[in-house]
Amino acid sequence: MSNQEECVSKTEFVPPLEPARYAFFFDVDGTLAAIKSRPEEVSIPPAVRDNLARLAAYSDGALALVSGRPMRELDELVEPLSLALAGVHGAERRDGQGNIDRIALSPETVRTLTAELEPAIAALPGTQLESKGMAFALHYRRAPQYQQAIQQLADELVARFPELVQQPGKCVIELKPDGVSKGAAIKYFMKQPPFSGRIPVFVGDDLTDEAGFKVVNAMEGVSVKVGAGTSEARGYLPDVNAVWHWLELTRLKLDQGAQASVRSERL
Numbered sequence: 001m002s003n004q005e006e007c008v009s010k011t012e013f014v015p016p017l018e019p020a021r022y023a024f025f026f027d028v029d030g031t032l033a034a035i036k037s038r039p040e041e042v043s044i045p046p047a048v049r050d051n052l053a054r055l056a057a058y059s060d061g062a063l064a065l066v067s068g069r070p071m072r073e074l075d076e077l078v079e080p081l082s083l084a085l086a087g088v089h090g091a092e093r094r095d096g097q098g099n100i101d102r103i104a105l106s107p108e109t110v111r112t113l114t115a116e117l118e119p120a121i122a123a124l125p126g127t128q129l130e131s132k133g134m135a136f137a138l139h140y141r142r143a144p145q146y147q148q149a150i151q152q153l154a155d156e157l158v159a160r161f162p163e164l165v166q167q168p169g170k171c172v173i174e175l176k177p178d179g180v181s182k183g184a185a186i187k188y189f190m191k192q193p194p195f196s197g198r199i200p201v202f203v204g205d206d207l208t209d210e211a212g213f214k215v216v217n218a219m220e221g222v223s224v225k226v227g228a229g230t231s232e233a234r235g236y237l238p239d240v241n242a243v244w245h246w247l248e249l250t251r252l253k254l255d256q257g258a259q260a261s262v263r264s265e266r267l
């Protein structure tokens, strides 16, 4: 059975329509934003941002972005929204009250890695280094011929820096602090208001999201994989457009429900 067939045979995702009962977690790249050839080309359309804002309001703020991107970029992508965030795969977090915490690598480690990675990546034309402070993404989307060279570089570095582990993704290998995962980030949010006591929903598309799916499944939540590929997720949406459509439908139904309750209050 191909990966695509495995996905299609998964339970179809039914939009949860009672936001008072759910806590929503969304991955960004490949889920809320279409994949582009460079990280800096990505955007989330204004209509999608509006729908996220409405869903966040209907769920009393129990909506977080859980991404490999730094929080600074996540804020820019959903501007003017200010959502709960887990950035860099959970290495930095901003909770529902706006409290921020971050895992840092030692300045010496960051200096050494930067000094080694910059020339190594420059020697592989078309590859791209994304430095995130406590993590580094080694991109090869525009130079797939260097996938093995990038893999070798990552292998060497994690062997020398035991505080780092590899996080493979779509045409990228990331070096992130050990112990950091999207699953841990979702667990953290679910212990505190406004998330606690709700059923978690997590929508994601990539390998880094699998840790989140496991945690959500263990909590009897709703895990949704976007796109083809074997996954722990129990639900499936085919692509980013389907995620946008789901958000639009959910928002429309919520708006209709809100209008109906205003009308019945007036009677």
Ligand SMILES: O=P(O)(O)OC[C@H]1O[C@H](O[C@H]2O[C@H](CO)[C@@H](O)[C@H](O)[C@H]2O)[C@H](O)[C@@H](O)[C@@H]1O
Pocket: 027, 028, 029, 030, 034, 035, 036, 037, 038, 039, 040, 042, 066, 067, 068, 069, 070, 130, 137, 139, 141, 169, 170, 171, 172, 174, 206, 208
């Ligand atoms: O957890 P996510 O929100 O999915 O973030 C994962 C990584 O996404 C970005 O890289 C990926 O998207 C790029 C833009 O479409 C694409 O060019 C690249 O090939 C993908 O790997 C981002 O640049 C990383 O920092 C995130 O960790």
